[in-house]
Structures are given as C-alpha cells and as structure tokens.
Amino acid sequence: MRKQHGIFVLVFMAITLILSSCKSTSNIRSSVTSINSETTLQKPYVILISLDGFRWDYVDRFNPPFLSNFIKTGVKAESLIPSFPSKTFPNHYTIATGMYPENHGLISNTFYSHKKKQMYRIRDRKMVEDGEFYGGTPIWVQASRAGMVTASYFFVGTEANIQGIKPTYYRKYDGSIKNEARVQQALKWLDLPPKERPHLITLYFSDMDDTGHRFGPNADEKLKETLMTLDKNLSDLYNGVNATGLPVNILIVSDHGMANVNKDHYIAVEDIKNDDLYTTIDNGAIVFILPKDKSQTNEIVASLKQKENHFKVYKTEETPGFEYTPKNEDWGSIQVIPDFGYYFSSKEAIAAKKKKPQTSYGVHGYDPTYKEMHGIFYANGPAFKNGHTIPPTKNIHIYPLICEILDLDLPADVDGNLRAVQGVLKDK
Numbered sequence: 001m002r003k004q005h006g007i008f009v010l011v012f013m014a015i016t017l018i019l020s021s022c023k024s025t026s027n028i029r030s031s032v033t034s035i036n037s038e039t040t041l042q043k044p045y046v047i048l049i050s051l052d053g054f055r056w057d058y059v060d061r062f063n064p065p066f067l068s069n070f071i072k073t074g075v076k077a078e079s080l081i082p083s084f085p086s087k088t089f090p091n092h093y094t095i096a097t098g099m100y101p102e103n104h105g106l107i108s109n110t111f112y113s114h115k116k117k118q119m120y121r122i123r124d125r126k127m128v129e130d131g132e133f134y135g136g137t138p139i140w141v142q143a144s145r146a147g148m149v150t151a152s153y154f155f156v157g158t159e160a161n162i163q164g165i166k167p168t169y170y171r172k173y174d175g176s177i178k179n180e181a182r183v184q185q186a187l188k189w190l191d192l193p194p195k196e197r198p199h200l201i202t203l204y205f206s207d208m209d210d211t212g213h214r215f216g217p218n219a220d221e222k223l224k225e226t227l228m229t230l231d232k233n234l235s236d237l238y239n240g241v242n243a244t245g246l247p248v249n250i251l252i253v254s255d256h257g258m259a260n261v262n263k264d265h266y267i268a269v270e271d272i273k274n275d276d277l278y279t280t281i282d283n284g285a286i287v288f289i290l291p292k293d294k295s296q297t298n299e300i301v302a303s304l305k306q307k308e309n310h311f312k313v314y315k316t317e318e319t320p321g322f323e324y325t326p327k328n329e330d331w332g333s334i335q336v337i338p339d340f341g342y343y344f345s346s347k348e349a350i351a352a353k354k355k356k357p358q359t360s361y362g363v364h365g366y367d368p369t370y371k372e373m374h375g376i377f378y379a380n381g382p383a384f385k386n387g388h389t390i391p392p393t394k395n396i397h398i399y400p401l402i403c404e405i406l407d408l409d410l411p412a413d414v415d416g417n418l419r420a421v422q423g424v425l426k427d428k
Contacts, residue, residue, distance in 0.1 A: 032165045035195045037147030044247040044383065046402055047186065047201045047237075048139070050092060050155065051230070053209025053364070055217055055257035056080070056374040062224045064231035066238065067378065070252070072387060074380030075424040079392040082256045084321035085286045085365045086373040088209070089122050091255035091395060092156035096202075097136035098399025098416035102328050105135040106156075108283045112290060114329050119281075128173075131161040137411045139402055140167045143200045146408050151189045153182045154204035168198060179205055179233040187240040190248070199406060203237075205230060212258040212362040217372070238380075249381030249405055253398060258362040259372040265310070265342045266350045272307060272336060274300075281332070284343050285365025286321075289334035297333045304336065311338045321367035340366055383425055390423055397421045 056079035059067050082091045083100050089109050090101035101107045105115075109122045113133060120127050127133060138157050140150040144165050151169040152158035158170045169189065171177075182203055189198050211219070211226040234252070241248045269282040277300055281288040289304070291297050297315065304313040317325050319335040338344055343363045345353075353361070366373050377393065383405045396416035403410050404418055404425065 033144040033147060033149055033168055036149050036197070036199065040146065040148045040199060041194055043148070043199055043406055044249060044381075045190070045199050045201075046405055047203065047241070047248060047250045048095075048155075048398075048402065049203045049234070049237075049250065049252045050095070050205070051208055051252060051254045051376065052088060052204065052206045053212045053256065053258055053362075054254035054376050055208075055212070055372065056376055058208065058223065058227060059376070061220070062227050064227050066231045066235035067252075070234075070238065070250075070380050071378050074378060074386065075384045075388040075390070076379075077377040077390050077393045077421075079371070079374035080253060080377040080398075081368050081374055081392055081394045083395060084323070084368055085283060086256040086368055087283060087285075087365050088255050089156050091375075092204075093134065093136075093138075095253055095255070095395050095398050096138040096140075096155065096157055098396050098411075098414035099136045100324065100396065100415050102322075102324060102326055102331075103135065103413065103415060105328070105330070106133060107328060107330055108281075108286070108288070110281055110283055111288060111330050112279065112281060112332075129159045129161075131163070134160050134162045136413065138162055139399060139408075140200060140202070141165045142403065142408050142411065143406060144168070146406075148200060148406070148408075149196060149198045150200040151186075151198035152202040153185055155202035158202065167200075167202075175206060179207070179230065180236070183233055183237045183240070186237060187244075190241065190244050190246060200402075205233070208254075209258075214361070215358075216260045216360045216362040217258040218260050218360070247382045249383045250379065251398070251402070252376065252378040253395070254375030255395075256364045256375050257371075257373045258364055259341065259366060259370065260360050261341055261343045261363045262360050263350075263353045263356075263358070266345045266353065267309075267311060267338055267342055268347045268350060269344045270347050272304060272311075274303075278334075279332075282344050282346075283365060284345065284363060285338060287336035287344055288332040289336060290332035291334065294333060301334055304334070310342045311336055311344075313337075321369075337367075340370055379424060385424060385426055388424055390421065393421055401425075 083094045087109050090106050093106045097104045112119050134157050143150050150167040152167040207226050207230045215222045273280045279290040314335050316331050397420040400416045400418040401421050
C-alpha cells in the first residue's frame with residue numbers, strides 16, 4: 001500500500017512539473033478585458049511592430065524585397081524622429097503613449113526616480129515590471145478600457161501593471177525566442193474566436209539593433225544579411241495576416257537609428273565623476289548629473305566645464321536636443337553631452353573594446369537633429385493610402401494615429417497630434 005502511495009505521489013509530482021513547465025512557456029493571460037465588447041467586434045485590427053535600431057535609410061540601401069513592396073503599396077514617413085534622448089526604452093514608451101519622456105516619466109534606459117527613490121535600469125526585471133515607473137496611458141491600456149482584447153509579444157511597458165492593466169495576452173521578454181515563434185504566435189492570436197481575438201497586437205524584433213551595435217551602421221554586409229532574414233520573417237507575418245481575410249492594419253516603426261563611433265572616441269565616465277558632490281548616471285550619449293546639494297549646481301557646472309574634451313556641460317534647462325524646457329527632476333540639474341561621434345562608457349568597457357581588432361561600433365542616444373538617429377514609419381492595410389509618403393514625422397504622433405484607426409478616445413495629456421500624420425489615412 002505504501003509502495004502504491006509512493007508511486008501516486010511521484011506521478012502527481014511529475015504531472016505538476018509538466019504543467020508548470022508548460023505554463024512558463026505559454027501566453028500569460030491578464031485578467032483584464034478577456035472578451036471583446038460587442039462594439040469592439042466591429043472594429044478593425046492593428047499590429048504595431050517595432051524593429052529596434054532600424055535606421056531610416058536601411059531600406060533604400062539594402063532593398064529588402066518584402067519591405068520595399070510593403071512601402072510601395074502602403075505609406076511611409078521619410079523618417080521617424082525619436083524623442084531625446086534617442087534611447088530604446090524612452091522611445092518605445094513614447095510610441096506606446098504619445099508622450100515625450102519628460103511627461104511619461106521613462107526618461108532613459110537608466111535614471112533615478114525621485115518618486116520611487118530607486119534607480120531604474122532596463123536589465124532589472126523588478127524595475128521593468130513595476131508599473132509605478134510608467135506614466136501616461138499606453139495604447140493597450142486605452143484599448144482595454146474600451147473593451148478591446150489586446151496582445152503583446154514584447155513591447156516596453158507590456159510586462160508592467162500600468163493603471164492596473166496589462167495586455168490580455170503578453171509575454172515576459174526573452175530575447176532568445178526566435179522571430180519565427182513570435183510571428184506564429186501573432187497569427188495564432190488572429191485565429192482565435194472573434195470574442196477572444198485581439199484587435200491590437202504589438203511585436204518587437206531586436207535584430208537590426210543587435211547587428212548595428214555590434215558592427216556599426218556602416219557594416220553593409222552584416223546589416224544586409226540580418227535585414228534579409230528579418231524581411232523574410234515580416235513577409236511570413238504579412239502573408240499569414242492576409243490569409244485570415246481580416247481587416248488588419250500593420251504599422252512598422254523603430255525607436256531610433258544608429259551612429260558610428262570609433263573605438264578611440266569613447267570617453268571614460270569615471271573622468272567626470274565626483275561621488276562626494278553628485279551622482280553620475282551614464283546613458284552614453286547623455287550623462288545625468290544629480291547634485292547632492294542643488295545650491296552647488298553653478299560650482300559643479302563650472303568645475304565640469306574645465307574638463308570639457310569632446311563633450312559639453314549644460315544646465316538641464318539649457319541642454320540642446322530637447323523640444324521643450326525639461327522640468328522633470330529625474331533628469332538631474334546638469335547634463336554632460338558628448339560631441340557627435342563620441343560616447344561615454346566605463347574604463348573597463350573601453351579597455352575591452354581597444355583589445356579587439358574591430359575599429360568601430362554603433363551607438364545612439366544623440367540629439368534627434370542628427371539624421372543618423374532617425375528611425376522608420378511604414379504602414380499598410382485597409383486604413384492606409386497606397387504609395388503615399390509624408391515628411392519626417394515625430395514618434396509622438398503614432399499613438400493618436402492608432403487611436404483613430406481603432407476608434408479609441410484620445411487621452412487629454414497626449415503630446416502627439418493626429419493632424420501631423422492624418423494624410424496617410426484614406427478619406428472616410
């Protein structure tokens with residue numbers, strides 16, 4: 001009898017382990033808005049795709065067949081202008097909220113939150129999943145409030161509980177998951193019964209950013225090889241979407257471009273540190289200086305200016321790159337900005353780069369007036385014109401565009417304006 005009981009326990013444990021393993025690799029389903037409202041069932045669909053680090057000129061340079069045709073039969077902006085600093089997390093979240101980083105609060109990949117009294121770092125899972133860091137109303141939250149099922153296979157903010165809401169279906173970020181799996185999951189979501197089918201899906205692909213950082217934006221052979229593979233992934237998604245017969249609009253964007261930096265043009269951030277007087281937060285193309293005593297700001301600026309060598313020191317409100325006067329205290333009261341083509345890093349990281357035969361790398365974060373920082377906006381689907389191009393446009397305008405397509409109310413605090421991009425839409 002004891003032997004049988006032991007076997008039963010072992011079998012039970014094995015089944016439990018299998019089920020828990022399956023759960024860890026399946027979609028996480030949020031408890032919010034699991035069924036489309038009757039009104040939502042009649043609305044179109046939007047797939048928002050981010051191609052991290054995809055510079056504005058890559059399609060013209062490398063002629064990927066799918067994307068080239070996608071643009072030809074759809075719409076494009078000559079470039080998509082990121083918000084400053086042109087970093088990954090703040091710009092993805094700007095696209096998601098239609099707000100400048102100043103206003104949504106995710107001001108860079110690394111910053112000190114005075115509200116939370118904590119340092120936010122994009123590699124810290126606890127921080128990334130803490131909704132209190134994220135202001136504004138992300139597009140999936142706005143859609144959910146309207147009774148719309150949403151889904152995300154990665155996008156900044158989708159893992160956090162923002163205003164008590166996450167996408168109906170979402171995945172915790174895992175860069176090792178292949179693009180093919182992401183594409184197939186998106187198509188499976190579209191194959192769900194109408195009441196459970198998401199009308200908004202976000203997808204994220206890091207390929208061009210990974211290659212751009214590793215080899216630089218001038219490494220044509222490497223970039224083209226990566227792009228052609230990604231182009232095939234996007235083609236498979238597009239063909240699969242068309243096969244559904246659903247009114248799906250696909251928007252393809254990127255958070256920023258990429259600039260080349262010679263390995264001899266890295267600046268050691270340790271050279272400007274002074275832990276007794278201020279906290280130094282290095283974001284490469286911008287360094288936040290947070291004085292421990294704000295009354296010493298002028299003295300600290302004067303001291304740092306004496307060290308200027310391929311970088312400039314500014315009071316935050318006088319810093320170039322911002323389209324507004326920055327007032328969010330999380331910036332700190334002083335900014336150190338490297339010259340274009342120079343970049344801050346640690347002495348250890350710089351020494352490691354100098355040991356390698358490679359002469360240059362790719363970076364971003366600079367003032368968006370540098371065209372190298374510009375990304376992409378392409379779109380195709382029943383809502384969009386055919387073969388239409390608009391001038392360079394700011395990424396704050398993507399949010400109101402999606403709201404218009406999905407017939408969602410536009411939050412009052414959004415910085416973007418539909419009028420800036422409305423020309424891409426077909427006349428109603």
